[in-house]
Amino acid sequence: MRIFLSRPHMSGHEEKQVAKAFASKFIAPVGPQLDGFEAAVAAYLSGSPGAELHCVALTSGSAALHLALRIAGVGAGDEVWISSMTFAGGIFAVSYLGASPRFFDLDPLSWSIDTSRLADELAAAARQNRLPKAIVPTDLYGQSVDLDPIERLGADYGVPVIVDSAESLGASYRAGRKAGTGGDAAILSFNGNKIITTSGGGMLVTRHRSWAEQARFLATQARDPAPHYQHSSLGYNYRLSNICAAIGLGQMQVLEARVARRREIFTRYHAALARPGLCLMPEPEGQHSSRWLTTLTLDPAQTGVNREDIRLMLLAHQIETRPLWKPMHLQPLYAGAPYHGAGVDEALFAKGLCLPSGSDMSEAEQDEVIGRISDRLAQG
Numbered sequence: 001m002r003i004f005l006s007r008p009h010m011s012g013h014e015e016k017q018v019a020k021a022f023a024s025k026f027i028a029p030v031g032p033q034l035d036g037f038e039a040a041v042a043a044y045l046s047g048s049p050g051a052e053l054h055c056v057a058l059t060s061g062s063a064a065l066h067l068a069l070r071i072a073g074v075g076a077g078d079e080v081w082i083s084s085m086t087f088a089g090g091i092f093a094v095s096y097l098g099a100s101p102r103f104f105d106l107d108p109l110s111w112s113i114d115t116s117r118l119a120d121e122l123a124a125a126a127r128q129n130r131l132p133k134a135i136v137p138t139d140l141y142g143q144s145v146d147l148d149p150i151e152r153l154g155a156d157y158g159v160p161v162i163v164d165s166a167e168s169l170g171a172s173y174r175a176g177r178k179a180g181t182g183g184d185a186a187i188l189s190f191n192g193n194k195i196i197t198t199s200g201g202g203m204l205v206t207r208h209r210s211w212a213e214q215a216r217f218l219a220t221q222a223r224d225p226a227p228h229y230q231h232s233s234l235g236y237n238y239r240l241s242n243i244c245a246a247i248g249l250g251q252m253q254v255l256e257a258r259v260a261r262r263r264e265i266f267t268r269y270h271a272a273l274a275r276p277g278l279c280l281m282p283e284p285e286g287q288h289s290s291r292w293l294t295t296l297t298l299d300p301a302q303t304g305v306n307r308e309d310i311r312l313m314l315l316a317h318q319i320e321t322r323p324l325w326k327p328m329h330l331q332p333l334y335a336g337a338p339y340h341g342a343g344v345d346e347a348l349f350a351k352g353l354c355l356p357s358g359s360d361m362s363e364a365e366q367d368e369v370i371g372r373i374s375d376r377l378a379q380g
Contacts (some may be wrong), residue, residue, distance in 0.1 A: 262291040292357070
């Protein structure tokens, strides 16, 4: 049997919403399903403490980050401080704008950006008059970053914070605050491998009404208010279609159930596999990860096998796994970029593996993954 890391999974609600979209005769880029999807995500996220949220549905999480950075004022020659362990789509937007990244390591106890190191570097940058134009921490593998200290640092130094929450919809931070509500803006992804999908898509979430208005303007080709097509600003074709939004609107009905299922999958992996030298991703006290993907690290000195031994063995049995994100400061494209850290992210990449974690994964499929890993570990 072929077992996938995480695959698109329809709930049955999507077809009804798509039919409504066709009946409305709104296909793209506007329509009642698009409005409804934005409202549904805003209502879900606003169940947490904080100001009213504004959501703008876009073609991808990368598009959302691109717009958020531009609205924050990032331009050529500026610096953006960003988590190094992230997907490439979470950094390319910095380069689109002609800015430069400065990469930061992770806290080993949370696998999120090292806030102590960030604080030290901001203090040094302030003394040297070289503060960044924006800070972009990444919610990794379904878990929120430590929002409180990051938001305080942004406020103290007057630096916008844009949280890359592409992987964490459905997670929550302290006191029930939802992931995706952080900073001046957060970005979400609805790519096919996420907990809910629109086939492809993303969203910009912000508490600033003016940011949302600018995002909608820029995402629809920056057309000036005129009876003809007139443009005074550079715009983009970034708006999500009404049909894709209809899929997302249907998927929102099963978000909580999918988070619960992913956490069940993580719990079964943890109970079956945890042993000296094999550790699963930690969850800081007070946080509630969506467990978008179950991830683990292997210490060859204790287990007798390394990450690649397990990955290649599972691949031979048509079981898809994947190494953790390769830190961006190790990527050829960003060779030589400034990096602040002790190599926590490098060690996680060297030892880490993402296991099959899809919401539709059966217990039989998970048992096969667990059994094959356990057998390989027993061989040493």
